[in-house]
Amino acid sequence: MNFTYDDTQHAIRDLARRVFTEHERHKELEAAAQTFDDELWSALGSTGLLEVDGFLDQCIVLIEQGRTVAPVALWTRYATRRDATLAVDGVAADDRAPEIVFVRDGAVFVAPTSVLEARRTTAGAEYVVDVSGGTKIAMDPSDLLDRAVVLRCALGVGIAERALEITAAYVGERKQFERPLGSFQAVQQRAANAYIDVEAMRLTMFQAAWRIDQALDARREVSIAQFWASEAGQRIVGTAQHLHGGMGSDIDYPLHRYTVAMKEIELAFGGSTQTLARMGALL
Amino acid sequence: MSLDEVRDEARAFLSDHFPKWRKENNARGDLDFEQQRSWQRYLYEHGWGVPTWPIAYGGRGLGMLESMVWNAEKVSAGAHTFFNLVGLGLAGPTIIARGSDDQKARYLPALARGDEVWCQLFSEPSAGSDLGNITTRAERIDGGWVVNGQKVWSSGAAESDRGMLVARYDTSLPKQQGLVYLLADMHAPGVDVRPLRQIDGGAHFSEVFFTDVQIADDDLVGGPGDGWSVAMTTLTNERMSLGGGFGTFAMSFDEVVDIARRTGRIDRYGLVDIYARRTILDVLNNRVQSKLFAGQIPEAEGSVIKLLMAELGTLTADVAIDALGAGGMLAAEAPSAQQRFLGSHAMHIGGGTDEIQRNAIAERVLGLPREPRPDKEVPFKDQLRS
Ligand SMILES: Cc1cc2nc3c(=O)[nH]c(=O)nc-3n(C[C@H](O)[C@H](O)[C@H](O)COP(=O)(O)OP(=O)(O)OC[C@H]3O[C@@H](n4cnc5c(N)ncnc54)[C@H](O)[C@@H]3O)c2cc1C
Numbered sequence: 325m326n327f328t329y330d331d332t333q334h335a336i337r338d339l340a341r342r343v344f345t346e347h348e349r350h351k352e353l354e355a356a357a358q359t360f361d362d363e364l365w366s367a368l369g370s371t372g373l374l375e376v377d378g379f380l381d382q383c384i385v386l387i388e389q390g391r392t393v394a395p396v397a398l399w400t401r402y403a404t405r406r407d408a409t410l411a412v413d414g415v416a417a418d419d420r421a422p423e424i425v426f427v428r429d430g431a432v433f434v435a436p437t438s439v440l441e442a443r444r445t446t447a448g449a450e451y452v453v454d455v456s457g458g459t460k461i462a463m464d465p466s467d468l469l470d471r472a473v474v475l476r477c478a479l480g481v482g483i484a485e486r487a488l489e490i491t492a493a494y495v496g497e498r499k500q501f502e503r504p505l506g507s508f509q510a511v512q513q514r515a516a517n518a519y520i521d522v523e524a525m526r527l528t529m530f531q532a533a534w535r536i537d538q539a540l541d542a543r544r545e546v547s548i549a550q551f552w553a554s555e556a557g558q559r560i561v562g563t564a565q566h567l568h569g570g571m572g573s574d575i576d577y578p579l580h581r582y583t584v585a586m587k588e589i590e591l592a593f594g595g596s597t598q599t600l601a602r603m604g605a606l607l
Numbered sequence: 608m609s610l611d612e613v614r615d616e617a618r619a620f621l622s623d624h625f626p627k628w629r630k631e632n633n634a635r636g637d638l639d640f641e642q643q644r645s646w647q648r649y650l651y652e653h654g655w656g657v658p659t660w661p662i663a664y665g666g667r668g669l670g671m672l673e674s675m676v677w678n679a680e681k682v683s684a685g686a687h688t689f690f691n692l693v694g695l696g697l698a699g700p701t702i703i704a705r706g707s708d709d710q711k712a713r714y715l716p717a718l719a720r721g722d723e724v725w726c727q728l729f730s731e732p733s734a735g736s737d738l739g740n741i742t743t744r745a746e747r748i749d750g751g752w753v754v755n756g757q758k759v760w761s762s763g764a765a766e767s768d769r770g771m772l773v774a775r776y777d778t779s780l781p782k783q784q785g786l787v788y789l790l791a792d793m794h795a796p797g798v799d800v801r802p803l804r805q806i807d808g809g810a811h812f813s814e815v816f817f818t819d820v821q822i823a824d825d826d827l828v829g830g831p832g833d834g835w836s837v838a839m840t841t842l843t844n845e846r847m848s849l850g851g852g853f854g855t856f857a858m859s860f861d862e863v864v865d866i867a868r869r870t871g872r873i874d875r876y877g878l879v880d881i882y883a884r885r886t887i888l889d890v891l892n893n894r895v896q897s898k899l900f901a902g903q904i905p906e907a908e909g910s911v912i913k914l915l916m917a918e919l920g921t922l923t924a925d926v927a928i929d930a931l932g933a934g935g936m937l938a939a940e941a942p943s944a945q946q947r948f949l950g951s952h953a954m955h956i957g958g959g960t961d962e963i964q965r966n967a968i969a970e971r972v973l974g975l976p977r978e979p980r981p982d983k984e985v986p987f988k989d990q991l992r993s
Contacts, residue, residue, distance in 0.1 A: 413932070500737035502982040502990065510962045558925075565952045569735050569960060570760040573806050573953050580806040580949075587948065591932065 327530040329384065336373075336381050340388035343367050348392045350581060360418055361395050374401065379471065379537040383478035383529065390482020393581045399475040400425075403468060408434065410472055411453045412592060419453075426455045427465045433458030470536060470546045477529040480553040480589040484522045487564040487582040491515065495567050511567060518563040521556035528552045554590040561586045613673045617680040620655065625686040640766065643690035647721030657695060657719045664703060664711065665719045671847070671892055682859065693763055694718050694725030696848035698771055701841045702790075705828050710790065714769070726767035727845075728758040728791065728815060729838060736963050738773075738838065739782040739983075743817060745774035745789065751823040752776070752789060754797075757816050762957075764800045764813040767793045772822075773838050776831050778988040785987055786834025790826040797821075807949040845958045846909035847895075858923045858947055860885060866944065867930040877926035884919045888912065907972045910964040917954040917961065924948040 329337060347364040368374045376382055382402040389398055397417035400410035408423035409416050416424060424437045435458035492515060495506035505511050528549040535542035561583045565572035572579055608616075628649050629635070634642045650656040651665065659674045660666025669677065681687035699718050702710055717723040734740040743756025754774055764770065770791045777785035793800070797820040802813045828837050860881060867873045895908045927944040955961045969975045982990050 499733075500735060500740065501980065502737075508962070510965070562921075562952065566955055566961070569956055570730065570812075572956070573812075575804045575806055583806070583952075584949070587928070591928065 327527065327534070333381060333384055336376065337384050337388060339371060340373060340385045341391070343371055343373060344388050344392045344394050347394065350393075350395075350578070353395060359395055360397070360420060364394055365396050365420075368396065368398065374398070376402075377405075379474075380530070380533050382475060383533045386475055386478035387482035387485070387526075390479040390484075390585075391486040393483060393585045397421075399472065399479060402475055403472040406434075409437065410468075411455055412469075412472065414453055414455055415592075416453050424453060424458075425461075425463075425468070426453070426458065427469065428455055428458070430465060431460050432463040432465050432468055434461050435459065466543070467536075470532075470542055473546050473550050474529060474532045474536060474542075476589050476592060477525070477549045477553040478533070480557045480586060481522070481526045481529055483582050483586050483589070484518075484525055484557055484560040487561050487579065487586075488515070488518050488522055490579060490582075491518075491564040491567050494571075505567070514563050514567065518560045521552075521560050525549075525552045525556050525560075557586045557589060608669075608673065610673060610676055613669065613676045614680060617655075617677050618684075620653070621680055621684040621686050624649070624653065625684050638688055640690075643688040644721045644724075646686070646688065647690050651720050656721070657699065660699060660703065660715075660719065664699075664715045671895055675892060690721065691718070691724045691763075692848065693727050694723065694767075694769075697727055697841050697844050698725040698769070700844040701771065701828070701837065704840050705788075705833075705837045707825075707828075709825060710828065714790070723768040724763065724766050726761050726764040726770045726793070726815075727841065728761055728764070728770040728772040729841075730760045731757060732759055736960055739786075739835065741773055741775055741786060743772075743774040745776045745787050745822070747776065748821070751821060752787065752827070754789070754791070754817045754820040754822060757814065759814050760803075760812045760957075761800075761815050762812045764793070764815050765802050769793055770815070771841060773834050775987065776834075779986050780832070781984050782982060782987050782990065783835040784832060786838070787831050788828040788834040788837040789822045790828065791817075791820065791822055795820050795822075805950075806952070807946045842959060843909055846913045846964075858927055858943060860923075862943070863923055863927045863930070866927050870930050870932060872930045872932060874926055874929060877922070877929070881919065881923055881926060884915065884922065888915055888919065891915070907968055910959075910967045913958060914961055914964050917951075920947070920954045921951045924951045 343364070347361060347367060349361075353359075353361055365374075373385055376385055386399055386402070389396070397409055397420070400417055401407065401421065404410050404425040406423065406425070407421050408425045409418055409421040411424055411426040414426075419437050422437060423434050425432060425434050427433070433455070435455075492506070495511055495515065496504055498505050506515070528545070529552075532542050532545035532549040535545050564579060565583055568577070568579060571577050574580075628646060632642065632645060634646075638646060647656060654667065655677075657664070657666045658669040658677055659671075660668070662668050678687060695718065699715060702714055706714070714723070718725065729738060729741075731741055731743060733742060743754065743758065745752040745754050752774075754772065756774065758764075758772075761770070770793055772789045772791040773786055774789060775785050776787045779785070791798070793815075797818040799816040799818070800813050801816070805811055863881065864878060867878065891908060891912055895912070898908070924944060924947040928948050931944060959967075966978075970977050
């Protein structure tokens with residue numbers, strides 16, 4: 325598999341990049357205490373991006389979303405392949421969609437979002453949901469969860485890629501000791517390691533995505549992608565933050581959103597230690 | 608005093624006095640700023656306010672290990688706060704080591720009693736790791752100085768009464784030589800503090816602007832030109848108080864084990880790693896202590912301890928959050944772990960970044976050649992031009 329984009333994929337990437345970039349407005353949303361960007365959501369609808377259905381194409385769109393850490397729960401819609409949100413371990417990313425999908429006792433259930441007690445948590449856009457009710461639907465739970473994991477990994481690739489770009493630009497500009505920070509080898513080597521991590525995340529993600537797309541057994545590849553997204557993802561945003569010095573702690577600067585979003589990617593599926601344990605069981 | 612004696616005395620004191628103080632002051636739950644201040648005053652009045660300071664200034668002359676024992680006892684009694692860490696851990700020791708008798712008399716008692724809170728006004732937008740690059744100006748006037756410029760990332764500045772200020776008085780000297788170290792009044796006309804919001808949700812640091820702020824000669828520490836070396840005294844103390852305070856900065860080992868037990872996600876390797884690192888830090892602190900007793904200044908150990916401490920903080924927060932699983936994202940369920948995770952990056956930055964500490968170890972301990980620093984001998988004003 326050669327994971328370079330073909331012409332159609334380039335077109336999807338370009339469109340997605342344009343839509344997400346045009347709607348990058350975190351401060352405005354935060355000031356209004358909005359955790360979901362409605363305008364972006366309708367732009368995704370009107371440009372057809374909500375309806376993208378090839379799995380690889382969906383991953384490409386999510387990389388672009390990750391680049392702007394846009395607050396919409398697109399991945400749950402792609403994973404469930406219906407106008408629904410997905411709850412994992414009783415936690416859902418939003419309660420906008422008319423339905424909520426979840427896995428219980430090895431089967432997939434759906435329920436109208438309204439009947440569930442969705443409770444906003446102080447962390448922001450997470451909802452704790454009661455998943456005891458619902459109607460069973462014919463969907464393979466492991467396929468659903470595999471897709472969800474890989475879509476989140478794709479988000480992570482975009483987050484990581486952009487965080488590193490922002491960082492490279494910053495250390496290229498900022499001078500200390502009469503020279504750009506980026507000219508110190510300690511800085512260069514850390515940044516170069518982060519680049520290797522980003523590419524490893526991208527390749528493991530696309531490897532898993534490709535197998536899912538081809539309806540091949542992807543359990544192992546999904547776990548590997550998830551592990552990289554968890555471990556390498558943390559290293560990358562850690563590096564990005566560190567190379568910014570004090571600026572990395574200032575929430576007037578955009579970087580903190582990448583750090584927090586990346587931690588959520590890791591935690592949504594139980595943390596990297598859990599992932600390793602699951603992977604061990606598969607080998 | 609032996610460590611056991613310190614522990615016994617501390618424990619007896621805290622178990623007797625802290626509940627009593629809480630009750631008398633109606634202080635329930637986490638202490639707010641004014642309650643912390645009042646607890647500091649109470650400690651001072653009972654001889655425990657500044658245990659590491661010399662006896663002459665109201666302290667007990669406790670060494671580092673002893674003070675760690677004291678801190679640990681305070682933590683387990685729930686009586687530990689970070690009240691005026693900068694003042695008690697940085698400003699006080701700097702004034703004790705480098706201040707005039709008059710400065711000691713004017714500032715130390717108010718500091719120890721909790722009456723006056725201090726901040727550190729070193730960093731500037733263009734002077735972070737390169738602290739010598741300070742551009743805030745201190746111009747000589749009759750009997751004192753007039754200060755103009757901007758500081759940044761000043762922790763606690765919004766609550767502070769005074770600040771340790773490093774400024775440039777002579778641009779014809781090389782960058783590290785033309786500096787003065789002044790004790791600034793944060794309430795003086797012309798001082799403008801603007802809080803910045805931080806990633807862990809707090810607003811602990813600020814930008815501070817100085818416009819024609821007058822500071823008398825009495826508040827100059829050392830002579831003109833001693834600014835850099837006095838600042839280094841402060842930074843050594845900063846590394847010590849950041850490094851040596853590990854029992855209190857990182858989440859406690861028991862706390863992480865508790866979380867792991869509760870959630871059943873037990874990362875044995877991670878827990879053991881935390882335990883081993885804590886033990887190593889203990890031993891290192893011990894070594895620093897013996898050096899101090901022998902009258903030596905433990906500079907490189909300060910860097911080693913600070914680095915290990917930052918790594919421990921990150922590791923501990925990671926293992927704790929990992930053990931919480933998806934619940935780790937929910938602030939309501941994991942306030943402490945989450946905040947420490949978000950704050951853990953700052954430990955690698957504040958007080959001199961990891962890279963700067965490693966450079967110090969490479970140059971001072973291993974004797975590796977210094978990186979060429981063409982700027983070091985050039986008059987500051989020529990450097991500005993280039
Ligand atoms: C939570 C917090 C509290 C703080 N409180 C205070 C305070 O109270 N008072 C105060 O004066 N300051 C304070 N600071 C500022 C702190 O001292 C500086 O942030 C720190 O010195 C780094 O400076 P900088 O932010 O400009 O980063 P920079 O110096 O711009 O560094 C950015 C990155 O480049 C790297 N780098 C820089 N130089 C080199 C080199 N020579 N070789 C290799 N890598 C290098 C750094 O390690 C870092 O990763 C605080 C900072 C934080 C995060």
